[in-house]
Amino acid sequence: MYKIDEVAQKTKLTKRALRYYEELGLVSPSGRTEGGYRMYTDADVEQILHIIDMRDLLGASLAEIKEMVELGRLYEEQREFYNKHYKNRDLDGPELLERIEMLQKLEDTLTPQRDFLQTKIARMQELLADFDNKLERIVSKRTELTEEFKGVNNC
Amino acid sequence: MYKIDEVAQKTKLTKRALRYYEELGLVSPSGRTEGGYRMYTDADVEQILHIIDMRDLLGASLAEIKEMVELGRLYEEQREFYNKHYKNRDLDGPELLERIEMLQKLEDTLTPQRDFLQTKIARMQELLADFDNKLERIVSKRTELTEEFKGVNNC
DNA sequence: CAAAACTATTACGTTTACGTTAATGTTATC
DNA sequence: GATAACATTAACGTAAACGTAATAGTTTTG
Numbered sequence: 001m002y003k004i005d006e007v008a009q010k011t012k013l014t015k016r017a018l019r020y021y022e023e024l025g026l027v028s029p030s031g032r033t034e035g036g037y038r039m040y041t042d043a044d045v046e047q048i049l050h051i052i053d054m055r056d057l058l059g060a061s062l063a064e065i066k067e068m069v070e071l072g073r074l075y076e077e078q079r080e081f082y083n084k085h086y087k088n089r090d091l092d093g094p095e096l097l098e099r100i101e102m103l104q105k106l107e108d109t110l111t112p113q114r115d116f117l118q119t120k121i122a123r124m125q126e127l128l129a130d131f132d133n134k135l136e137r138i139v140s141k142r143t144e145l146t147e148e149f150k151g152v153n154n155c
Numbered sequence: 156m157y158k159i160d161e162v163a164q165k166t167k168l169t170k171r172a173l174r175y176y177e178e179l180g181l182v183s184p185s186g187r188t189e190g191g192y193r194m195y196t197d198a199d200v201e202q203i204l205h206i207i208d209m210r211d212l213l214g215a216s217l218a219e220i221k222e223m224v225e226l227g228r229l230y231e232e233q234r235e236f237y238n239k240h241y242k243n244r245d246l247d248g249p250e251l252l253e254r255i256e257m258l259q260k261l262e263d264t265l266t267p268q269r270d271f272l273q274t275k276i277a278r279m280q281e282l283l284a285d286f287d288n289k290l291e292r293i294v295s296k297r298t299e300l301t302e303e304f305k306g307v308n309n310c
Numbered sequence: 311c312a313a314a315a316c317t318a319t320t321a322c323g324t325t326t327a328c329g330t331t332a333a334t335g336t337t338a339t340c
Numbered sequence: 341g342a343t344a345a346c347a348t349t350a351a352c353g354t355a356a357a358c359g360t361a362a363t364a365g366t367t368t369t370g
Contacts, residue, residue, distance in 0.1 A: 103297040142258040
């Protein structure tokens, strides 16, 4: 269990940002000390790092991230409930249907995100190619001029 | 030549954003009408689209984008000057050196950006793989449950 | 056990990237 | 040539994502 400053160092966020994310409902520390100090687990840190990824890689706003996080929680919750009941007896129709609809909803939410990510990657690869072309031209020009410079100065 | 509203539609920016970017020194329309209306060329539109790419793909702030744009302009400027003088006579040492240093500076600026882009792409591909895994699990589970549902309802 | 170091909450402040009027001038249209 | 329909600048407003005190309580350390 880590307290806030350690987590701030691990995640490269500020303590303020951590409290802010908690205020928005993105991540809460798994515990508190008697005196009220936030205590984070490794899993908490993992989730924070995941949030940072979504922010930096998907370019999602904190509000959008919150939606995703909440959907994930809803899913986990339902799955726990499902697993608990599935062990002992068969589900009846309505319960099965509810679970199927949940999975469908998750799928419908994740698929466009996946596609968005994919096209973004493709465009970034194009941009990378542009960078590489430009850099290649610059480097070859620079070596060319360096040679010329040596010629002028009789090296 | 397009006026602002047409450019706004082409670039999916608002007119306000276009004026704001101009105010920051990111892009200026190539011309104005007698009465002061902004007139953009195709090249202007291209540059705006490029700016949007840097914003969305690199996640750069407008201030950072401004720096890149300015460096690019400085480079173009020097290259024009260079080409004009290179045509007629040989450059002497100092001029060559200045040009070489400019190319070096460009290279030093672009290389970390390229690397940043590359590692970002790699991490996004990991994230994409995660998405795909998750989706695959969800879909297979959903079809499994759908079959089960059919069984319960004797279809 | 007292000082030093850390943390909590509250609340106001700041920066970025525009949105939104308002007042006025310009082009296009009928 | 009037009147929409669009444009300009100027200025104030705003949402997101924190920063920065201020005040007060908590842990740690010598």
